[in-house]
Amino acid sequence: MTEALEKxxxxxxxxxxLANNIFxxxxxxxxxxxxxxxKVEKEFDTKGLILVGKNENDGYFVYSQNVVRKEDADKIKxxxxxILSLSKDxxxxxxxxxRRAKRDSHQKGGGIGFYEIAKKSKKIEYSFEDIGNDKMIFRFKAIVGKD
Incomplete structure (x- = not known):
């Protein structure tokens, strides 16, 4: 990823x-x-996807998609x-x-990291799709912006 961003x-x-924000x-x-x-059961195909791209309207974006448990989807949502109800400030x-309270550490997932993403992005979008068996596909897009 670092080499691709450098190129x-x-x-x-x-x-x-901008390169740092994308990274x-x-x-x-x-x-x-x-x-x-x-956290998803081993017999289920849990492969995820992360994509960095660029389009003419928004500039650079980072997109991810992975399977999560419904319980985790509720926490993430x-x-x-x-976050979406807040101003940048x-x-x-x-x-x-x-960060000061050291709550919601990166090891636990789903806490401070989403605030950091929102801080570095111009816009975030997300969706969940129920795929049964208490699992959902989580899609997330952070529009980082143009240079």
């Missing part, structure tokens, strides 16, 4: 700030994918709905408070 930065004259979002979504996928304030 894109050189080719497209990508700023270090941070990618890492956070990778951690979420690993944390939640571990609650956090994301709260409120997101930054809560992020700082969570």
């Amino acid at each position: 894109e930065a050189e080719k497209s004259l990508l700023s270090m700030t 941070v979002v990618f890492i956070e979504l990778s951690q979420n994918l690993m944390n939640y996928t571990k 609650k956090i994301l709905e709260h 409120e997101i930054k304030k809560i992020y700082r408070e969570l």
Whole structure:
């Protein structure tokens, strides 16, 4: 991922700030994918997807998709709905408070990482699709922006 971002930065004259934001979002979504996928039963195909792309309207985005338990989907949805109700300044304030309190650590998944993603992104979108057996497909897109 680092090499791909470096090549894109050189080719497209990508700023270090934007490249760093893309990388941070990618890492956070990778951690979420690993944390939640571990909780899904072994016999189920738990492969996930993370994609970094660019389009003309929004610029760069990071997209992820993975299977989660319904119980985890409910927790994630609650956090994301709260984040979407906040201003950028409120997101930054809560992020700082969570860092200071050392609550919702990265190891537990689904806490501070989503605030960090929201802080680094221009917009976030998500959806859940019920696939039965108490499992859902979690789709998440962070639009990081144009340079």
